[in-house]
Amino acid sequence: MVPHLVTALDGPLLDLEQRVLEATPAIERWLRLEWMEHTPPFYCGVDLRNAGFKLAPVDTNLFPSGFNHLAPDVMPLAVQAAMAAIEKICPDAKNLLVIPERHAGAGRQSFYLENMVRLAAIMRQAGLNVRFGALDDELREPLSLTAADGQKIVIEPLERSQRRLGLKNFDPCSILLNNDLSLGTPQVLEDLHEQYLLPPLHAGWSTRRKSNHFNCYDDVAKRFSKMLDIDPWMINPYHASVSGVYFETREGEAQLAESVDAVLRKIARKYREYGIEDAPYVVIKSDSGTYGMGVTIVRDASEVAGLNRRERSRMAVGKDGVEIRNVIVQEGVQTFEHVEDAVAEPVVYMIDRYVVGGFYRVHGARTNEDNLNAPGMKFVPLPFEHAALPDVHAKPGAAPPNRFYLYGVVARLALLAASIELEKTDPEAIQV
């Protein structure tokens, strides 16, 4: 299945692609030096939006759950990256405990199980014995589950000792979280000082804030753009954060409208600068939400007060029913990518500091301004040819590997921002 991709690349992005291709050795060296200073999270998925005139990360997921959407032939890249990561974290690692989402056992989520199967295969091939442990006190016996593709996995009850977490007859060196901890940090994961928790607990959505991430990204984008001599706006969406917003009671509404207005004005100024005739819009998102929940689009500050009851209650709660109190107002970046007739946005997957593949999130019933992370979305693996070596001699915009390389660079900037974000928000580092 090779997706037929249509990208309306305008002048500015073609220039950027060309500049990135020509500066490849300098960019890779710049990143290499950054990784000397900052440790990437174990894995990461970045949602990008390519508007033709700008290319920006709009969401950085530290618990990627779509490894099954990567093309099978990129798996060796994932294995190699995992090997490099393990070697740095715990070279004599033997056993890996993977903690999936709570809903792993639910029937409608059997596609999530395919992700678990794929993740286990990668980690096994990288030299680890992999078993799954449930964040679920009610699970008393191992539970055998069947993924949509027929493969089976077993999820087992956790066994916690004073200092270590494991399973029956299974003492892991590292624990890989594929559960984003939206509901808070479970006690069973606290005070595990002898084992590596990947990513660390404060990467979970109960503590993580998108606004922290994008503040760090602002700085990364600025430094990268300076090196490349480009306008950072080309790779960075404007954003503002607003706290104390209670959609149900309309508290904080005026402050939110003010922020929306400020961001819209900044976008409008840039649109004028670049002669872009589209109408600016912003996306209001939960500052710690995920799964595409708690997201709404507005084109004018007055729309904030005009949200109807249904829209307000949709914005009031995120994943797992968690109340939304803080939001981020993010510049809306249209996507001009299509897979056949459907609007598409690229998602880039990384393990350690390496891009290992990607896929398109595709939605047939949404527009190019919409959030595509919504029921009805489909996934189309990026064919491996897209990950081939860039061709610096190709006509600008014409070679899929060149475009994918650009995506990989911007995704790694978001990964770098996540690394710095996790350093800055590390509760242990703050105590020191």
Place this chain on the structure above:
Amino acid sequence: MVPHLVTALDGPLLDLEQRVLEATPAIERWLRLEWMEHTPPFYCGVDLRNAGFKLAPVDTNLFPSGFNHLAPDVMPLAVQAAMAAIEKICPDAKNLLVIPERHAGAGRQSFYLENMVRLAAIMRQAGLNVRFGALDDELREPLSLTAADGQKIVIEPLERSQRRLGLKNFDPCSILLNNDLSLGTPQVLEDLHEQYLLPPLHAGWSTRRKSNHFNCYDDVAKRFSKMLDIDPWMINPYHASVSGVYFETREGEAQLAESVDAVLRKIARKYREYGIEDAPYVVIKSDSGTYGMGVTIVRDASEVAGLNRRERSRMAVGKDGVEIRNVIVQEGVQTFEHVEDAVAEPVVYMIDRYVVGGFYRVHGARTNEDNLNAPGMKFVPLPFEHAALPDVHAKPGAAPPNRFYLYGVVARLALLAASIELEKTDPEAIQV
């Protein structure tokens, strides 16, 4: 171009494949721990022979020159491996000087230039500015060359200062040798203590000995086989080394015949043990030769004395006209692999400790016992599907990725042997 592969896999090798697949996490961990102790050479190509009843490395090349024979879609694996290698060797590396073979400029070798183009693309993508410097005192001006595929490269005169080697306006951090130094170590490469020479000078064929390599491999194979509980002979060819052999004058002939006889007897004993009905044979090779030169096959010790004049003079000199005085007598391992009607042997390429791809060396005019590294050979890239994740549930012997994984494991054992060999023969370490 997907090669049609035919492999007559017998019982013993199917068992080995199955055992290796099942023990993958343990094997990868074992290798990971070995790489804590030993540093792999920068790159390496290993020739394997798969006889159906055994799978063995027969040659380990530390100056691989066939990167152009790898499938284009494995390039991202090569880039990722090169990134990991550079990060360890010289994280702030900016410039890389590549030193090609002397014959790079010769017309008939324009395929070698394709290798250089490919290698440069990999290293550039890994974040280095790459230029080529000629080991040729007569080159006074940059020389522009065109590879068989139309791509151009420029080879420049070397500029040596007291402490550093470079090119005009180009001061590299590392120097990558793709020249095997068969003619001896050129003075221009001596005493470069501020720059990294990859691989080190003593990896060159003017000092390296195959017998050292296979002695180290004996030990690696023994340790690996113990872990996996297999007969080390399954993955290791018998060998003996003989020095002071002058084929032209027939000096050392009796000693050589004796070694041939001893190795043949050992093979015959194993053939009886496993019920193999083929006739044992040995390959006599220059102990420091390459390019498939200085190689002959004998089935009986009496054949040594019976070599005719032409055969003796063919054995007397190796690559670049270097006189052969030391030989290795290696157990002949037939290859039961075919690509269409031609006999084939797999070659596995590695960068740092990672398998990055492979190809088949194919020869339509040779038998399954012959050396295939001879004029008339062709190269068929191993399609990328072969490098996909192994399928532990597949019928034994039926899945190309499973077979390729086995090849990758054995090739990495040879790589490990090369690492230990280079440690043991390091002249600086010996001085200490």
